[in-house]
Amino acid sequence: xxxxxxxxxxxxxxxxxxxxxxxxxxxxxxxxxxxxxxxxxxxxxxxxxxxxxxxxxxxxxxxxxxxxxxxxxxxxxxxxxxxxxxxxxxxxxxxxxxxxxxxxxxxxxxxxxxxxxxxxxxxxxxxxxxxxxxxxxxxxxxxxxxxxxxxxxxxxxxxxxxxxxxxxxxxxxxxxxxxxxxxxxxxxxxxxxxxxxxxxxxxxxxxxxxxxxxxxxxxxxxxxxxxxxxxxxxxxxxxxxxxxxxxxxxxxxxxxxxxxxxxxxxxxxxxxxxxxxxxxxxxxxxxxxxx
Numbered sequence: 001x002x003x004x005x006x007x008x009x010x011x012x013x014x015x016x017x018x019x020x021x022x023x024x025x026x027x028x029x030x031x032x033x034x035x036x037x038x039x040x041x042x043x044x045x046x047x048x049x050x051x052x053x054x055x056x057x058x059x060x061x062x063x064x065x066x067x068x069x070x071x072x073x074x075x076x077x078x079x080x081x082x083x084x085x086x087x088x089x090x091x092x093x094x095x096x097x098x099x100x101x102x103x104x105x106x107x108x109x110x111x112x113x114x115x116x117x118x119x120x121x122x123x124x125x126x127x128x129x130x131x132x133x134x135x136x137x138x139x140x141x142x143x144x145x146x147x148x149x150x151x152x153x154x155x156x157x158x159x160x161x162x163x164x165x166x167x168x169x170x171x172x173x174x175x176x177x178x179x180x181x182x183x184x185x186x187x188x189x190x191x192x193x194x195x196x197x198x199x200x201x202x203x204x205x206x207x208x209x210x211x212x213x214x215x216x217x218x219x220x221x222x223x224x225x226x227x228x229x230x231x232x233x234x235x236x237x238x239x240x241x242x243x244x245x246x247x248x249x250x251x252x253x254x255x256x257x258x259x260x261x262x263x264x265x266x267x268x269x270x271x272x273x274x275x276x277x278x279x280x281x282x283x284x285x286x287x288x289x290x291x
Contacts, residue, residue, distance in 0.1 A: 006070045018286075019188050025278045028249045031218070035037070039213055046058040046060065046061060047059045047060070047061045049148070049164070049168070051130065051147075051150065051164065051165060052129060052149055052150055052151040052152065052161050053149045053151060054062065055149065055154075056180050057124065057146045057147075057148055057197060058146065059124060059146065060113035060123060064085070064170065065081065065086060065100065065122075065123040065168060065178060066086065066088050066120075066121075066122045066123045066124075066126055067086045067088065067091075067122055067125075067168060068087070068088050068089045068090070068106060068117060068120060068122040068124075068125045068126070069087060069088050069091070069094060069125075069126045069266055070074055070076050070090070070091040070106065070125060070127045070128070071091070071094075071108075071126055071128035071130070071131070071150050072090075072091065072093045072095070072096075072110040073150070073152070073167060074095045074128070074150045075087070075090050075091075075094035075096075075100055076094075076164060076168065077096050077162050077165050077178075078126075078142075078165065078168060079096075079099065079100060080097075080166075080178045081166055081168075081169035081171075081178050082169055082170050082171055082174055082175070083168055083169045083170060084097075084099055084169070086168070087100065087103055088103075088104070088120050088122050089104040089105065089106045089116070089120060089122075090103050090104075090105065090106070091105065091106060091107070091108035091109075091217055092107065092108070092119065093108070099280065104142065106120075108128075109131060110128070110133070111133060111136060112125070112127065112136070112140060114140070114143060116141065117140070117143060118143050118190070118259065121145075122145065122215060123146060124145075124146045124147075124168065124182045125145050125146070125147050125148065125150070126148045126150055126165070126184065127140070127147060127150070128149075128150055128151065129149040129150065129151030130151060132149070137149070142256055143149060148165075148168070151163060154216075154221055155186070155218055155220055155221040155222065155225070158182075159179050159182065159183050160210055161175065162178075162179045162182070163175075163179055163218050163287065166179065167197055176251075181287070183273075186225060189225055189226060190225045191226075191228075192228030193226060194224070196227045198224070198227060198229040199227060199229070200227045200228070200229055200230060200231050201223060201228045201229070201230060202231050203219060203220065203223065203230055203232075205219075211230040212233060213229065213230065213232075213234055214230060214233055215229075218281070220233065239255040243274050247282050247286075249278075249279060249282060252264075252278040252279065252281070252282060253271075253275060253278060253279070260275070264278065
């Protein structure tokens with residue numbers, strides 16, 4: 001009974017004294033055999049979430065998780081869900097929304113910067129599964145960090161993937177609303193273009209080597225929803241393109257920020273006569289004078 005009263009007194013003292021009191025309480029607890037109780041309390045303090053590979057991750061409870069996002073799609077989702085203040089750093093390709101451009105950058109490819117991650121000591125690092133090398137996950141986990149793998153397998157899987165990612169957001173209800181709004185917008189977009197003849201496009205993701213994506217990739221699927229179709233729709237998910245010459249129309253048509261120059265278009269989407277004339281000049285070395 002005396003030992004029990006001593007333990008109660010030690011715990012009560014913690015509430016009234018500064019942090020140093022925790023050390024005394026811990027020592028008393030260990031001496032009295034109550035260390036397992038403290039360990040159980042710590043276990044209850046952890047929050048468990050599950051990533052896209054079904055891997056459980058333990059995060060601290062009682063404070064917002066400190067996040068590093070090394071996946072641009074995850075960065076955009078987290079920002080939209082209200083988790084921007086929780087981001088410590090992002091990868092170099094995370095540039096939306098504009099606010100993330102002020103965050104520190106950590107290299108993600110060909111391998112995450114392990115030293116930079118170790119220095120930041122985030123509670124969780126979000127990575128793109130398809131961008132990980134075979135030993136990449138193990139090398140990151142060797143740092144003692146919680147690694148969340150975001151790996152949506154297509155447009156249909158994106159909402160489910162985002163709902164799992166919502167566990168890192170401060171307001172789950174808001175996060176779920178963001179996902180629902182995205183689903184509704186995609187549905188409306190698909191309905192809008194369903195009856196239209198598809199526009200053939202080439203989607204370039206790398207110049208050297210020249211690489212494109214098929215419709216098996218979410219980006220290719222998105223093209224289809226928007227009324228377009230990749231000319232390499234049936235290729236492997238990410239395939240090198242050999243035996244073709246591709247002509248960059250940007251110098252003639254683009255305003256330098258990714259949009260059509262005003263004098264080349266009537267509505268920002270369709271070319272006017274001057275725009276077609278510019279394209280023809282670029283094609284002339286390959287088609288001669290054929291009109």
